[in-house]
Amino acid sequence: MEDIGKALQHFHELKLKQIMPAASSIPVVEADAPVINVLKILRTRHHVWVVEDGESMKLCGVIHYLDTMDILLPPEYHRFRLGTTGAVMKSLLGGAQKAGEIMERNVLTVEEDATVLDALIKMKRYKTQVLAIVKGDTLVGEISLRILIDELLRLLRVGGTSWSQHGSSSQSGLH
Numbered sequence: 001m002e003d004i005g006k007a008l009q010h011f012h013e014l015k016l017k018q019i020m021p022a023a024s025s026i027p028v029v030e031a032d033a034p035v036i037n038v039l040k041i042l043r044t045r046h047h048v049w050v051v052e053d054g055e056s057m058k059l060c061g062v063i064h065y066l067d068t069m070d071i072l073l074p075p076e077y078h079r080f081r082l083g084t085t086g087a088v089m090k091s092l093l094g095g096a097q098k099a100g101e102i103m104e105r106n107v108l109t110v111e112e113d114a115t116v117l118d119a120l121i122k123m124k125r126y127k128t129q130v131l132a133i134v135k136g137d138t139l140v141g142e143i144s145l146r147i148l149i150d151e152l153l154r155l156l157r158v159g160g161t162s163w164s165q166h167g168s169s170s171q172s173g174l175h
């Protein structure tokens with residue numbers, strides 16, 4: 001049990017930039033990308049980050065898998081009351097054509113120098129499974145519960161020797 005406590009303490013102190021996947025592996029589209037491109041990505045991913053352009057990577061928004069319902073439903077199936085007209089405009093039949101028109105603009109982010117514990121606290125507070133990792137307003141990566149679980153299992157060396165103070169993740173670069 002002491003080993004698990006040491007591993008968790010080390011895990012919580014890791015910087016996100018040590019464990020985040022390469023930026024090239026995360027789902028990203030430019031704001032002016034067609035909605036169809038977003039749907040193609042959402043077939044296999046749970047979200048897509050929307051950036052101003054691929055060069056600057058300025059984060060503009062996110063589109064979640066469950067947002068697909070708003071995209072696919074005809075406008076008459078959206079409730080018309082104060083504050084819900086945005087969902088109608090996100091519908092393909094309501095006129096949405098570009099990723100920037102259907103994205104959620106309020107993106108939950110965390111700085112790349114934040115720790116695993118910082119990310120976990122934010123995920124719990126906002127009941128989310130994924131956060132954009134940013135440097136200023138530039139998207140540099142993402143952190144998800146799945147990535148965090150994988151990292152903890154690497155630290156614990158499941159299936160191998162137990163964790164020791166000198167053991168570490170293959171991705172974190174600490175040996």
